[in-house]
Amino acid sequence: MLDYIAPVEDMQFVLFDLLDAESEWREMAAFSEIDRDIARVILDEAGKLSAKVMAPLNQSADAEGAHWNDGEVKAPTGFDEAFRELTQGGWLGVSGNADYGAQGLPKMLTASLEEMFWGSNSALYLYGTLTVGAAICIDAHASDDIKSTYLPKLYTGEWTGAMALTESHAGTDLGLIRTTAKPDGDAYLITGTKIFITSGDHDLAENIVHLVLARLPEAPSGSRGISLFVVPKFLSAGTRNGWSSGSIEHKMGVRASATSVINYDDAIGYLVGEPNRGLECMFTMMNYERLSVGIQGLGLAELAYQNASRYTRERIQGRSASGPLNPDGPADSILVHPDVRRMMLTQRAYIEGGRALSTFVGAALDRAKWATDAETRQASQRIVDLTTPVVKAFLTDRGHECSVLAQQVFGGHGYIVENGAEQIVRDVRIAQIYEGTNGVQALDFAARKVLRDGGVALGDFIELMRSDMGDPELSDDLNAAIDRLESVAAWLVEAASNDVELAGAASVDMLDLFGHVAFAWLWSRMSAVAPENEFGARKKMVARFFFDKLLPKIYALDAQIRRGSRHVMAYPEDAF
């Protein structure tokens, strides 16, 4: 049974002890009414919802899956009520624009709420999170008319949102899409077929609002000829728009989430943003989703850890190498075995590090939007740009790794469906793929975020790390790690000027290297501010485990990067 208890204590530690959220909020007018007590109430309420409403449906909904009957899509049993609790509690509008009825809470705080919703029931939350992303995109780019029609309904979850980007021949390379938009008065007629549309159709909302990428007549070819349209399921109450659900996918995981093929047949759509600038508008949504999907990896890792942790407390097997520790029982706890501890501590180190990073990026997002001086806003935006692909890829890769480790802790029992560990592995796998595969994130990081400005933004981040090295006991190791990152980055900037393939060949290793060093920095800072109590003592121990057993991966990554692109590119294409 996949019980879930929101890690509220650790979330508060990250918010208030590590990142001093109260000072942050005091300095921004938008958040002047939020303090630690209010945040605690919000975290507790979201925790209750995730534990009592969302988590109990996680396994049954996976077993049942979403249903497709002759064009009608139905969510699994229980989702209707649970989704109503999620939306009527206002949880989809927590970080949205207050002018349209949302609550405008700091991203720094809502990152923790997202972690709870992803962790307790990813499939259910998928019906909600794309709604949030669609609202952000509409808020940033659409006309006032569209905003006032759609935003209030989206924030309350009466209507939900979806992104219709991918076509069967065009995923990563959206420049290849063929869906067309023909002007028709103030509106457009959209025609084409889109696939992989998460929550594209279902029975949980009155209306479903698609953000669709399509080409205007005579639009330039490639990615500069794509426009964005709002295409609702119902044009008004009872009047269906011209699109239909072709089927839903059978997937490895998140099977309770309906992933649709949608056929648009002269469906009426309304332009969002400028013609041919649709991809830029869509990126507003995608950047939100990328952060959120990174947090999905984190939330599912936490769920996997909690499940494994319950098992380790009950399971006895074998004896401690130092002699029986449970001499009156037939065997010792499996936690006497160093390798079981390694698996459990690896999860903790990546989960708690991931929570720190995602909250840190949330804080940077808040500052980028609300800080009073322009310089802080710009510096914060550079941090967001640099770290967004890292949160997406590094946290989902670690989420997968942690979920596999959690499953492994169970031995054979972890392979049995009823246990739940295997579902988490299946569910988290999508987070490494959708919203831009982790390979695409890594290329974005290495080529656009690091190399394009010659390493300047990365240099700023390194300087930021050096300005607060955290625990003096860990600072030698941390210094060495930061030096190594700096040195590899300098090498990469230099070498890439003579090798166009290098960014791609080094990209995944480079992102992993940055992720491990950033985690080391956050762990050292967490160790430094850990309170003088049991919680704090444990925090310090996990920090040391991270430095001993996980940070050394950077030695390998460093060497792999410096070996360059040559033997990646040499192999002939037709020999694969």
Added chain:
Amino acid sequence: MLDYIAPVEDMQFVLFDLLDAESEWREMAAFSEIDRDIARVILDEAGKLSAKVMAPLNQSADAEGAHWNDGEVKAPTGFDEAFRELTQGGWLGVSGNADYGAQGLPKMLTASLEEMFWGSNSALYLYGTLTVGAAICIDAHASDDIKSTYLPKLYTGEWTGAMALTESHAGTDLGLIRTTAKPDGDAYLITGTKIFITSGDHDLAENIVHLVLARLPEAPSGSRGISLFVVPKFLSAGTRNGWSSGSIEHKMGVRASATSVINYDDAIGYLVGEPNRGLECMFTMMNYERLSVGIQGLGLAELAYQNASRYTRERIQGRSASGPLNPDGPADSILVHPDVRRMMLTQRAYIEGGRALSTFVGAALDRAKWATDAETRQASQRIVDLTTPVVKAFLTDRGHECSVLAQQVFGGHGYIVENGAEQIVRDVRIAQIYEGTNGVQALDFAARKVLRDGGVALGDFIELMRSDMGDPELSDDLNAAIDRLESVAAWLVEAASNDVELAGAASVDMLDLFGHVAFAWLWSRMSAVAPENEFGARKKMVARFFFDKLLPKIYALDAQIRRGSRHVMAYPEDAF
């Protein structure tokens, strides 16, 4: 569609170019009639069976699953005929004892056959491979009477075998089992419940032969009080023995393989080997199965690679960083992207390295049994003992890694069930768990195989590697890698004398380190003997990719090991 084509060309390269199988076979009387031509015919025939009979059922059988109806277990549609082709072709008896009707082929050769059967349809082969293991165990430990009753039927697959070890509270720690055996004339009455019995019950064979671990009355407690029994389903035609199938498990993968709970209720069993020495006898079977399961990881990685490889040949997306390579098309092949190449080459490097290692260990097994001089037999047995846990754990961990990479190559399409990539990820996951989890393998390697003799067996292996360094172009890197292994091992032997937890804390990293260095050695040798043609040129390129992008992992492993056990063990048990 999970098409599978047996990689016969590469298998022959490993057998004849790398490991000079013909010389090996000439020196052993048992194999004097086998040569390259005969081996080729056998490989081709097994390749046809796997491609045309086994692979076509792989996905449909997974979708259907094994059936349990009120105590009767049924394999999926088509398995009956396919299993008959597998058994009637004599494929289960290929390496068995010729005195009882089997073919006694070299393990070095049959390792490749196993790879094909695992790769083309793991679930189907599971109905066969435990039969082979049971036969090996009976051949080694049972009375002549039992041998002549069971072996001929097992080798032909008319009867199949199964291992009944695990109980719900006792998996890794078999000393805890509670199943009892009460003497009853020449036989014993077995009572208890066993779980996780692969192929424990099904409808593919006339009879099913369980090897059951149970306790005799007054047996010493723990692992020295366990005895082994043969417990068939039918005592004679039509006469059921006293056991029944309680249920079958719902599993993450290999869903077409029936994994049974079996209730023994005064079932008649016959003792195999000495009383209370059952675990030793069972290890004969388990060591066979461990090698075989390692090869399962390899076979499934090959299947995953082939599936991804077909996709890369069709899929176009984006443009080369060096400018369009397919200027007349709307996009370039995804193989222009360095990171797609990295994912594909990583698979090749681990797969072809794994094929070399498993065949190398097969050759050592043959020599351990058949070499004319005792010293060679003993030295070869030490290699087998050292490398068996490595093949099991390293090849299945890499099999999982490769399957995940292959799925990743597909982007979103890899998450869709019909594509097949996700099934491989689900299927291969069990290979890291069963037959002793990979953590147990690592502990066996570090504590029993490396530390117990103070590093002598490992030192012999290092000497063996140094005696043939392969390609001079790679020898600096190889030398450095071997030095590092030697130095870490010496440190470990020294440090472990003062730290009982160190072996466990370093075990997984130590096995990974050894695996990477052994692969580097085999890759350098493969590069050295690669023929002067297209095949050989590609082999050399993959070797260089391995040295550039995968071997550097040893730098991280080295550092992690040397950080010791302290921060693995410090964390309090009740805080997990």
